[in-house]
Amino acid sequence: xxxxxxxxxxxxxxxxxxxxxxxxxxxxxxxxxxxxxxxxxxxxxxxxxxxxxxxxxxxxxxxxxxxxxxxxxxxxxxxxxxxxxxxxxxxxxxxxxx
Numbered sequence: 001x002x003x004x005x006x007x008x009x010x011x012x013x014x015x016x017x018x019x020x021x022x023x024x025x026x027x028x029x030x031x032x033x034x035x036x037x038x039x040x041x042x043x044x045x046x047x048x049x050x051x052x053x054x055x056x057x058x059x060x061x062x063x064x065x066x067x068x069x070x071x072x073x074x075x076x077x078x079x080x081x082x083x084x085x086x087x088x089x090x091x092x093x094x095x096x097x098x
Contacts, residue, residue, distance in 0.1 A: 006036040006068070006082075007043045008061050018058070020081050020091065031076035033093055036063075037083050046086035072096045 009018040021032035037043040040060050047055040063071060068080070079095040 004038075005062050005064050006038065007040045008034065008036060008063055009043050009047060009058050010061055012057055012059055017075065019077065020093075031078065033079045033081040034072060034075070034077045035081045035083055035091070037086065042083065042086045046083060046089065049087055050089075069096070 010016060011018075018035045019032035020035055037046065037060075040062065043060045044055075047058055047060075051058070071077075072080070077096065079093060081091040081093045084090040084092055
């Protein structure tokens with residue numbers, strides 16, 4: 001996981017990353033799960049499929065696996081959600097262990 005690159009979607013307005021938050025959204029959910037894509041075209045496909053009317057308000061950013069731990073800590077995410085299929089979507093959630 002740490003040797004490959006991932007692609008993230010972030011807001012051009014405030015620089016926040018696209019995240020999935022558990023139902024309830026209480027304190028235990030923290031910043032939610034950072035959504036990651038294996039390819040840049042998968043991130044763009046996700047935006048165009050599920051948010052086409054606002055897709056121009058977002059950008060795709062690449063991040064190396066070695067940068068993930070610091071990024072999760074800095075933004076307060078409890079884990080990651082690796083999007084397996086951007087059209088359905090199917091997401092594999094993983095909790096970050098300190």
